Amino acid sequence: MKKILYSLLAVIAVFSMGTFSSCSEDNEEFITATEDDFPQILLPWFSEWENGEPVEYKNLSRDVEFVDSATVTPALYTTVQWLIDDEVIHEGLKIQHTFLAGEYVLKIVATTTKGKSTSRTGILTVRPLESDPIPGEDILDRQVVPGKEVKLHGTNMDNVVKISFGEKEAAAKFVEDGDNSYVEYTVPADLALGTYRVTLTDIDGNVYGGGKIEISNEAPVVTEETLWEGEFNVTWDTPFRELQSQFKDLVVAGSIIRAYVTGEGQGNMTTDWWTNILTGGQGDSGRGDIEISGTMVLEFVLTDFSMQLMNEQGGAIFVGDGYTITKITKE
Template identity: 35%
Template sequence: MITKNISKYLAMFFMVCGMAANTACTSDEDPFFTAGEDDYPRILNTDIPEGKGGEPGVLMTIERTQNFQFDVMVTPVKYTTVTWLIDDEQVAEGLSIDTPVLAGEHIVKIVAATTKGLETSRTCKLVVLPAEGDPSLASDGKSRWLTIGSTKTIDCTNATNVTKVFVGKQEASNVSFANGKLTFTVPSMAEGEYTVVIEADGARYGCGVFTVSNTEYVDPGVKETVLWEGSTEINWGDANVTVSAADMANVPVGATIRLVYEMADMPDGYHALRITTPWWGDNAEDQIVAQFDLTADTPNPFEFTYTEANKAIVDERGGMLIVGYGYKLTKVVALENVAPAETTLWEGGIEINWGDANVTVSAADMANVPVGATVHVYYQMADMPDGYHALRITTPWWGDNAEDQIVAQFDLTADTANPYDFTYTEANKAIVDERGGMLLVGYGYKLTKVTFSK
């Protein structure tokens, strides 16, 4: 390690001497640069990556059990103080850092400031992978969506007890843990992307990035159409809500109709809900959902499936009417199952044949793929004389090392799904970012398209 650092410093030293055409580099002067107290500070490292598309570059990827260690060179060194910030919190001062960091993606900012108040900085990303056996939280999109003020329940593995939850720097309230499920109230905070940290079994663990929003999670495989929105105190014929036949015409049979409501404080304690048509009466054929009592046990929102019979009477009788007593209706929504939208990463027709022909998806394109997304690999089996077909998903550094693999090599057979799908994990993203993209290789198939869906 010492030899490596000396070699790095010597290389920088000669580079700087070459740049300073009119400046002497002598042993009795600043060994890196002859800048003075009034000069602007510079960070001389060539091993800090430049960012792309507004995203900082990845400085390094380490395991949680490793300390974050790094050295910087600055000028004018005699008059410059270096401070290190991780996620906007100062954690060290000096030319070197050696500190433990929780698992997750972190923003590192290195600030060099002179005694005269002149300042420069470099910003990069540090990826810290969880250690084997660390507590972890579910990584699917719905699990990692936190609606402000709501009660969140999420699967948690490798923990016997969780006592605290931090969303960014905010501590969540009402934390409980039982049967592998963690429950807490999402704190009031600005919308955005935040790292969640849990305190489990007496230690703190980073659990990755979560989305904090004022809105409820919408499944990308579900289309949501608002049919009506407002605030109506439902009171039989005196106040009700009609969704017009024109609006209902766009609702397909099999869709889910969702009613969002608030229970009113009624003197008689009575609350009832009926869903019918503008011809409404007490005849059974007029009913879409027969009248029932609303109670504390009634789901809110209330949902039902829109059937062929429902559609027939809605089309005939001019729409859908929501009536009843003792509640305020705020929204009516139609939900349809749809295929998740796919984003194309690569498209073509390449006969894959180990190193002679493969396909690389660039790091820039992979930067758009979020952790938890599903990557879809579309292919056609080739007619091979030896009947052998294999698929491996790795990086441009590809080899036989396990740490190079995104999907370990396996035989393609008639039973292999097409497209072949896999979940893009934090570990996948770390090696893709570090090693310049994703490489699809193997033998005996034609690759036609690579996409992802959230």
């Protein structure tokens, strides 16, 4: 019986020695990774690119701190840099950083002491708060010429008093125009051509992300499609109905409808129920008719609400009195 017990103990001892030896060898191999090895980023994990572009890595609100960390090998011989839009903002395995609202290209670069490197790239999306100034993405706002007076449309823009292109600043003036409200400013004349990430400053000194604006030699060409052309005299008894049922099939939310008019009177784009196509206001006081004097272009940026109104209230028409429509276009 004792012989059997001794035999079992001997087998266990041999097995244990083999196991411990194997673990020791594995650890030794990991620890002895050298600076000659090619670096690897084990964490964080980024999704594969789509159509040649990086995809979203993280999406967070602008009041939430961006916190992340990286695991790399060979750990003893590798440094890590965190880049935003190709600019280094931090060096080290761990990062804590606060971003303004906007879309950023985040890149993690791991480099060994022998100069070998690898990287991972993804999109970091930082959402604005609902109460923040939120500029739109109209190409006319996003491609501007130095020294020119331009507009930046958006929501909650009424308190914006300054737009900054890096160290260059431009005073901004808010213009109330319903859902089409904007701030007006003059682009700094000495700005070099290129793309700038801009910031917006409100009357209290708070700073917000404004996305990117391209400084170009030429303003973008606006492509308009003519939906109707002719001469139609609008009166209270004869609203413009030539595109009434077609509008909802010709446009989408975001379409810009322009009515080229001339005359002395007032008018507006409405549903067949004479409801303001942008605000839903009704009646002579609630509809908010536009004063027309001479030759003008009436512009309406349609929204999801506009499309809902058209579908529920018999399409879209132009109402008012004392003016002539010569052309209707969409962009």
